[in-house]
Amino acid sequence: MEDNRFDLCMERLKAGDKDALREIYTAYGPYIFHFILGILKSREDAEDVTSEFFIRLWKSAEKYKPGGGHKTYITTIARNMAIDHLRSRGKESLIEDIFPQNGEGSDVYTTEERIVAGEGGAVGMLNDADGGVPEDADVTAESAVQKVAMEEALSKLKPPEPQIIHMKFALDMTFAEIAQVLMIPLGTVTWKYREAIGKLRRCGYAF
Amino acid sequence: MPSDFEKEYKEYIESDMPDLWGRIEAGIAKEQAGGSKTRESEIGFTKAQAGGRKTRESEIGLTKAQAVGNGEENTITSAVPEIQKDRVVRWPFAVRRIGQIAAVAAIGLVSLGAVMMFSRGKNLSTAKNAASEAAAPAPMEAAESASEAAYEDAADSWDMAEAAADYAAPEEAEASRNDAAETSGMADATYDTGTATAAESEEAAEYAAEYSDAEDDMKDAAEAEKNEKTARGSLMIGEDYDPDRILMVEKAELLSVRELSEEEEEDFRDASDKEYRYILEFRDNDRTIRCLLSEENAEKAESTGRLPVAGDACRIFLMEIPGIEGSDPSFELIGFGE
Structure with missing residues (x-):
């Protein structure tokens, strides 16, 4: 979405047009969700915070100042909300560390676990509703393999590399914008970017 | 054969997204229905900014007054239970701190009593006795007063936090833009000369910081990005080069x-x-x-x-x-x- 299109959506949001929010959600929902997921490492929490993010966008539409770069704006809000959420969960995490619940409540699984569980992962993609093999099984199997490979590759990255890669490739943000959102020097961003690229290249990806 | 990361990453992101629109719509509907709650937090923010302490009762009164003034009688009934519910949530903060606050208050009272006794020229044993007498009822009184103070503090902190959370993101975004201007200013200076000194970079940063307009900031950032490849080496030397x-x-x-x-x-x-x-x-x-x-x-x-x-x-x-x-x-x- 271009800046002026986003600004127009925010103008419509000010007037209470819910369709404008839907448009922003369609354009950025997956990207914001994965950006937050990268920070929180919990799908359940990421879903909560992503929902809150769009509600806050709706509530704070009147405060939005156009012309400042909307990608920086939305990712900054998303980052702040995710960090606030982490802080609010700090005590709970401490309790969970002390009293682990045998994996219950944690929804960060290894790729293999997700495949075995079939929870929207590779197996879920391979099997149809009846548990049989769908007609376009070749295409689906390829997607499943790609998904597994991608998850494996992303698991090699260390913070803030996933955020940098996400903002660079998914949101097409500049290094300067990324530095602005993460509040780290531009040189550090490019350095981390290069390290991340190297790791992904070793996993078989081309750039 | 190596696969195209950008293409596959975007496909992965787009294929792995839960449908949250229903929840968002429900959240918005709830916000719309409970409009007075928003006003409540806004009032809290204004009062907190003005430095005024408030009680939940006065806030409820103000919320009621606004709701009635706006002809939203129905909102009153929905807003009051929410506030009462919030109060239940806040009490644990006060309760958790009662012990600590009461202890501090008791020590303070004992010390004060002792000092007063000394100042009147009485001997130490008399002072000790008086202090013991003073200390006996102190925990109860201290607990009560501390409980009230802690409750008010908790209420204020909660409102400030909520209001600040509403405003934090745009402000931080603004601050981040200013930071970016500084960063890009430094980058420009370093890029242009390739051997810019720290002092020159600082001057450039100060110069860039004068740009408060967001558009100018972003232009600077774009310029920095444009020159990034050429100047990367200098940056690494200047900032975090080993x-x-x-x-x-x-x-x-x-x-x-x-x-x-x-x-x-x-x-x-x-x-x-x-x-x-x-x-x-x-x-x-x-x-x-x-x-x-x-x-x-x-x-x-x-x-x-x-x-x-x-x-x-x-x-x-x-x-x-x-x-x-x-x-x-x-x-x-x-x-x-x-």
Whole structure:
């Protein structure tokens, strides 16, 4: 979405047009969700915070100042909300560390676990509703393999590399914008970017 | 065969998204229905900014007054239970702190009593007795007063936190834009000169900070991005370059300059580094060094038959190439220095 299109959506949001929010959600929902997921490492929490993010966008539409770069704006809000959420969960995490619940409540699984569980992962993609093999099984199997490979590759990255890669490739943000959102020097961003690229290249990806 | 990361990453992101629109719509509907709650937090924010302390009762009164003033009688009934519910949530904060606050208050009262007794010229034993007497009822009184104070503090903190959370993101975004102006200003200075000193960078940062307009900030950032590739080496030196990666060359003898083969390109180049397309090989005393080189410096080296610096002694700033640590050439040249 271009800046002026986003600004127009925010103008419509000010007037209470819910369709404008839907448009922003369609354009950025997956990207914001994965950006937050990268920070929180919990799908359940990421879903909560992503929902809150769009509600806050709706509530704070009147405060939005156009012309400042909307990608920086939305990712900054998303980052702040995710960090606030982490802080609010700090005590709970401490309790969970002390009293682990045998994996219950944690929804960060290894790729293999997700495949075995079939929870929207590779197996879920391979099997149809009846548990049989769908007609376009070749295409689906390829997607499943790609998904597994991608998850494996992303698991090699260390913070803030996933955020940098996400903002660079998914949101097409500049290094300067990324530095602005993460509040780290531009040189550090490019350095981390290069390290991340190297790791992904070793996993078989081309750039 | 290597697969295209950008394409596959976007596909992965888009395929792995839960449907949250229903929840968002429900959240908005709830916000719309409970409009008075928003006003409540806004009032809290205003009062907190003005430095005024408030009780929940006065806030409820104000919310009621606003709701009635706006003809939203129904909102009152929905707002009051919410506030009462919030109160239940806040009590644990006060309760948790009662013990600590009561202890501090009791110690304070005992100390005060003792000091007063001493000041009246009484002896120590009398003072001790008086202090003991004073200390006996103190915990109860302290607990009550501390409980009230803690409750008010908790209520204020909660409102401030909520209101601040509503406002935090745009403000931080604004602050971040200013930071970016500073960063880009520093980057510009470093890019332009390649050898900018710290003082010059600071001046550039101050100059850039004067731009409060967001558009100018973003233009600066875009300019910095544009020049990023050219100036990356200087940045690394200026900000977080590892001094161990500086190679001291005493007497360089150029052996060869050649363009990367396709196979080598595959190994050494990445998306951010397309200008380093040449390999320079030179001998320094008893060691042979190979490193990557930009086209401009390669031409300079080829035409002069020397390293692209004045003189044979120089410093070479090296960056490790991810994935090929320890191999030869294991470093990438990112800049020369006298």
